[in-house]
Amino acid sequence: MAINEKNYLLNIKSYYNIKDIFLYLNEKKKLDMIIYNKQLQKIIGVDINDYQQLSGKYKIGEKNGKGKEYYLNTNRLIFEGKYLKGKRNGKGKEYHYDGKLYFDGEYLNGKKWKGNGYNPNGNYEFEIKGGKGYIKEFHNNGKLKFEGEYKNGEKNGKGKEYSLLTTYLIFEGEYKNGEKNGKGKEYYIDGKLAFEGEYQYGKIWNGIGYNPNGNIEFEIKDGKGYIKEFNYNGKLKFEGKYLNGEKNGEGKEYNIDGKLLFEGKYLKGKRNGKGKEFHNNGKLVFEGEYLNEKKWNGIGYNLKGNIDYEIKNGNGYIKEYFYKDKLKFEGEYKNGERNGKGKEYHFMGKLIYEGEYKNGERWNGKEYNEDDGRLVYEGEYLNGERNGKGKEYLYLKIEDEKRKKCKKERIKYDLNSKRLAFEGEYLNGKRNGKGKEYNIDGKLEYEGEYKNGERNGKGKEYNIDGKLEYEGEYQHGKRWNGKEYNIDGKLEYEGEYQHGKRWNGKEYNIDGKLEFEGEYKNGKRWDGKEYHINGKLKYEGGYLKGERNGYGIEYNEDGKLEYEGQYLNGERNGNGKEYNEDGKLKYEGEYLKGERNGNGKEYNIDGKLEYEGEYKKGKRNGKGKEYNIEGKLEYEGEYKKGKRDGKGKEYNIEGKLEYEGDYKNGKRWNAKIREYECNNKLNKVFKKKIKKLKNSK
DSSP: OOOOHHHHHHTOOOSSOHHHHHGGGGSHHHHHHHHHOHHHHHHHTOOGGGOEEETTEEEOOOOOEEEEEEOTTSOOEEEEEEEETTEEEEEEEEEOTTSOEEEEEEEETTEEEEEEEEOTTSOEEEEEETTEEEEEEEOTTSOEEEEEEEETTEEEEEEEEEOTTTOOEEEEEEEETTEEEEEEEEEOTTSOEEEEEEEETTEEEEEEEEOTTSOEEEEEETTEEEEEEEOTTSOEEEEEEEETTEEEEEEEEEOTTSOEEEEEEEETTEEEEEEEEEOTTSOEEEEEEEETTEEEEEEEEOTTSOEEEEEETTEEEEEEEOGGGOEEEEEEEETTEEEEEEEEEOTTSOEEEEEEEETTEEEEEEEEOTTTOOEEEEEEEETTEEEEEEEEEEOOEEOOHHHHHOTTSOOEEOTTOOEEEEEEEEETTEEEEEEEEEOTTSOEEEEEEEETTEEEEEEEEEOTTSOEEEEEEEETTEEEEEEEEOTTSOEEEEEEEETTEEEEEEEEOTTSOEEEEEEEETTEEEEEEEEOTTSOEEEEEEEETTEEEEEEEEEOTTSOEEEEEEEETTEEEEEEEEEOTTSOEEEEEEEETTEEEEEEEEEOTTSOEEEEEEEETTEEEEEEEEEOTTSOEEEEEEEETTEEEEEEEEEOTTSOEEEEEEEETTEEEEEEEEEEOTTSOEEEEEEEEOSOOTTOO
């Protein structure tokens, strides 16, 4: 349906500042931009496609239900919980800048109402009941920012504020509805008293002001007076008339070094009426009239004292300067602000932006690097930041001998090697929405969605040859859930990722057959199953760094149990069992580096014990015993490389000693031989040296 822009503006409801976000909507071009930019719609709580027509007006979507908020220009979570009509309502949690829990409880109309608060160390700090309590707030660096009484979900009663830099007390006094109201004291950041008196609606109203030396500097009564403000270094910051608790009338502003920057008239805290601006070197740079802080009528001068430009009714072509006569800005002026074409310069003289401005901010143009002037971005802006469609560029580095020897030497770029690095959508200065990335050779590297400057949502990655390497979802710049492909374009992996690495999924071989499924840790196999090329289960068990590790089970190509036991570094290691093709136990014992090693037992095809003893490198080695098919002892003694070798004894089928002596390479070598008659009685015992004894075991 058609959109009535007037009604659209009147019915916008968002916790964002309406003026900042929607000021440009009087131009159809930017209304179209919001319709196009779904990511922008999501951030400000507007979806053009989800309008509901009620009584001839449009109802714009507000935050309702579960949601999350983040610290400005970061991925750091500040709040998660429930909303109602755009405000926090119901259960929710707030977090410190470092991610630790700050408040856990319930909210009402955007205010903390019931719950517990915690300090940056994770310790319990305060409790709120029915919007009442004694709370503490903290700076992003973890230092105490405020402590005081709470009522109706706001600062009400006595409280204290502390400096971010020094942690010193900078205010103590009374509050009402979240603002300073009543008696109070302000302090400089070194702890010295700056003001003592009464406040009204956050403004000083009655009291005495002191300079950094502790001397009385001014007095204010009923919001009126002539006051002085000072910088943290003790230098004068402002002096002038005060009315209704604000700058009103004649006044002067000074820079951090105490030099005059402006003198003229103020109204409701802003420059209004006749005034003069001065450069840091004291020279006049503008003289004329102001309207709501903006230059409106007057003459501008360069640092040599010559007339540089003229403004009439807020319109003209102006120039602004850094110190030492360095040009800062030149361009068109309209309604007292930068509007139209213009250029910005770095204080070292390099052009850093050229293009269009709107309401004092960059609108559509090009950005350049401040060191060498290379083009780094061109596209659209909103509120001075990249917003809308744009492009980024990259350049080849120049590696000279000087830089090779000194790593701290500034990187130099070949200014003739400009290449497209990114093209797509931006929001609040960061990549947001759809976009594409390119490698140094200009080939597509990624295409998909972004959020807060990172890959987020659906996307695809390509290898250096332009072939698809990954497709799926991303979160916080890293792979989240998707598929990987090999160099031939065949599926190699599908599943979930953690911190950009494989976490839970399936692997496929070069022929596309399932090879592994299970869990991963740091991108390596952790616990899962392997499969034969015919699809039958090959292995299931634990892994470490991608190799079999811990307890596991192996199966043959027919799916029958082949081995169960311990693994280390991908090989059988520790205690384990082997089975024959019929599933009967074949061996149980110790392994080392994939081979039988240590103590173990062998069984024949019928499952009867055949050997027990020591092994080394997969072969019988050391002491051991052999048994016949009846399970009776047949041999006990020493082995070497799988053969009888050393001292040993043989027994006949009746279990009587038949031979004892030496063996070499599996054969009797030097021994006593005992012979028995058919009644198992000893016939004779004799000793002889045998060098070659045929037909022996």
